[in-house]
Amino acid sequence: MLWMENIENVGDECRNYLHTPYLLENQEYSWTIDGYYDSSSPDGAPSSAASKNIVSERNRRKQLNQRLFALRAVVPNITKMDKASIIKDAIDYIQQLQEELAKTQTEIMEMECNNPVTEEQPRPLPQLLGSHNTNVFNSASSPNIQLLQLNVTPMGDNILLVNLTCTKRAGTIVKLCQLFESFNLKIITANITALPGALLNTLFIEADVKEKDGLKMQIETAIAALMDPPSPMMT
Amino acid sequence: MLWMENIENVGDECRNYLHTPYLLENQEYSWTIDGYYDSSSPDGAPSSAASKNIVSERNRRKQLNQRLFALRAVVPNITKMDKASIIKDAIDYIQQLQEELAKTQTEIMEMECNNPVTEEQPRPLPQLLGSHNTNVFNSASSPNIQLLQLNVTPMGDNILLVNLTCTKRAGTIVKLCQLFESFNLKIITANITALPGALLNTLFIEADVKEKDGLKMQIETAIAALMDPPSPMMT
DNA sequence: ACAAACACGTGATCC
DNA sequence: TGGATCACGTGTTTG
Numbered sequence: 001m002l003w004m005e006n007i008e009n010v011g012d013e014c015r016n017y018l019h020t021p022y023l024l025e026n027q028e029y030s031w032t033i034d035g036y037y038d039s040s041s042p043d044g045a046p047s048s049a050a051s052k053n054i055v056s057e058r059n060r061r062k063q064l065n066q067r068l069f070a071l072r073a074v075v076p077n078i079t080k081m082d083k084a085s086i087i088k089d090a091i092d093y094i095q096q097l098q099e100e101l102a103k104t105q106t107e108i109m110e111m112e113c114n115n116p117v118t119e120e121q122p123r124p125l126p127q128l129l130g131s132h133n134t135n136v137f138n139s140a141s142s143p144n145i146q147l148l149q150l151n152v153t154p155m156g157d158n159i160l161l162v163n164l165t166c167t168k169r170a171g172t173i174v175k176l177c178q179l180f181e182s183f184n185l186k187i188i189t190a191n192i193t194a195l196p197g198a199l200l201n202t203l204f205i206e207a208d209v210k211e212k213d214g215l216k217m218q219i220e221t222a223i224a225a226l227m228d229p230p231s232p233m234m235t
Numbered sequence: 236m237l238w239m240e241n242i243e244n245v246g247d248e249c250r251n252y253l254h255t256p257y258l259l260e261n262q263e264y265s266w267t268i269d270g271y272y273d274s275s276s277p278d279g280a281p282s283s284a285a286s287k288n289i290v291s292e293r294n295r296r297k298q299l300n301q302r303l304f305a306l307r308a309v310v311p312n313i314t315k316m317d318k319a320s321i322i323k324d325a326i327d328y329i330q331q332l333q334e335e336l337a338k339t340q341t342e343i344m345e346m347e348c349n350n351p352v353t354e355e356q357p358r359p360l361p362q363l364l365g366s367h368n369t370n371v372f373n374s375a376s377s378p379n380i381q382l383l384q385l386n387v388t389p390m391g392d393n394i395l396l397v398n399l400t401c402t403k404r405a406g407t408i409v410k411l412c413q414l415f416e417s418f419n420l421k422i423i424t425a426n427i428t429a430l431p432g433a434l435l436n437t438l439f440i441e442a443d444v445k446e447k448d449g450l451k452m453q454i455e456t457a458i459a460a461l462m463d464p465p466s467p468m469m470t
Numbered sequence: 471a472c473a474a475a476c477a478c479g480t481g482a483t484c485c
Numbered sequence: 486t487g488g489a490t491c492a493c494g495t496g497t498t499t500g
Contacts (some may be wrong), residue, residue: 022306052488054479060319060490061477064409067322074329084477086294087302090325094309097332104339111346153384155400155433167389191428193437198390202428202437288473289494296492304484317490 314425
């Protein structure tokens with residue numbers, strides 16, 4: 001319960017857990033602990049190659065703890081804060097999920113077999129969100145995808161809110177999905193809304209706030225790249 | 236790739252992974268490593284209280300590695316053998332499983348609704364799935380609804396895009412819906428997304444661009460009005 | 471006082 | 486030749 005305060009400092013999240021009890025330790029660090037820093041490097045270069053490993057190892061530990069904490073975050077019923085317990089709970093949870101998933105999937109299979117209905121998806125898509133005729137899938141004039149708005153806003157510590165609107169033509173949605181899939185980001189929530197002439201895409205991404213501008217540029221260039229190939233056909 | 240041979244020895248399973256490269260270490264163990272066992276216990280009792288911690292720590296490490304390896308065993312698609320990578324893959328896999336399970340469960344729900352025939356469901360719903368709780372903003376602390384972001388952007392001639400995020404508590408969604416209903420705007424498309432700690436609301440409104448600022452203020456004041464009544468309970 | 475849990479620095483190992 | 490990863494022993498803190 002008291003071993004992750006350095007995560008609290010160094011990491012990003014997890015602001016709960018009060019009291020930073022352990023002694024200092026951070027980017028700074030006195031790094032000649034008290035008075036004895038002992039053996040290696042008898043004189044001359046005190047911290048060249050020998051102490052390069054120290055910071056490396058420190059980072060490794062830090063990252064590992066961050067990951068471990070992230071693991072703990074996705075497991076709902078945690079009992080103890082032990083490192084070992086965290087992993088154990090994660091294992092149990094995974095097995096539980098697998099079991100449950102298998103059960104529900106077989107259940108679906110059975111229900112499908114029992115129902116000769118099986119129309120499945122005869123209709124490609126109902127226009128949904130009723131009214132407003134002017135069916136959502138129409139060409140409009142623009143040659144291909146055209147970006148109308150793009151915002152990448154940091155939400156809290158390590159979450160980015162991507163919000164883009166673009167013109168909508170046939171196949172735009174799939175292209176957009178493929179585009180974001182290709183980035184393989186850690187998407188928390190995605191949301192696509194189609195309306196007569198435009199397409200709105202909102203998604204929460206787990207990423208460091210530092211990546212904000214990079215991500216925005218990445219999206220812009222990718223969409224721009226979607227425009228130039230003059231092969232329009234490809235649903 | 237070479238750090239879990241001791242698990243291989245000590246643990247139970249996973250006989251694959253050849254070569255036990257690292258130096259010895261096991262139940263036996265020379266436990267005065269090479270020639271120097273150094274400092275503690277200047278004389279008399281060489282291993283009483285001081286070196287009791289050593290074996291304890293050794294067991295802790297062993298157990299932690301066993302658990303970590305067991306975790307790796309239940310995750311299907313592992314890439315690297317890194318400790319950190321193992322945890323990362325486990326996290327991704329858990330999220331993937333959660334998503335999949337939610338999908339299939341809603342699918343079952345839909346099928347059941349369409350078919351009043353099928354009785355035969357012994358259990359109404361297993362618990363789990365939802366509630367990742369934990370982070371995505373601390374949430375928690377805020378007393379009621381808290382507005383995190385609000386944008387009112389004109390889209391074209393007479394369309395306004397309202398985009399707001401707020402903290403999510405019990406009853407937040409209904410309140411928000413009632414709020415927007417009370418405005419009786421011409422809503423073209425509305426979209427609400429709930430994620431663990433926050434609530435995202437996106438809607439297209441048919442209104443003149445002149446009303447932009449007025450609408451924004453209207454929303455802000457309405458939400459602010461929702462905050463002050465100190466009656467927190469309200470499903 | 472005692473045991474459990476952790477972070478640290480260090481040497482070894484592979485790529 | 487370094488960079489990355491690991492296990493180890495040790496000191497410290499908490500219950």
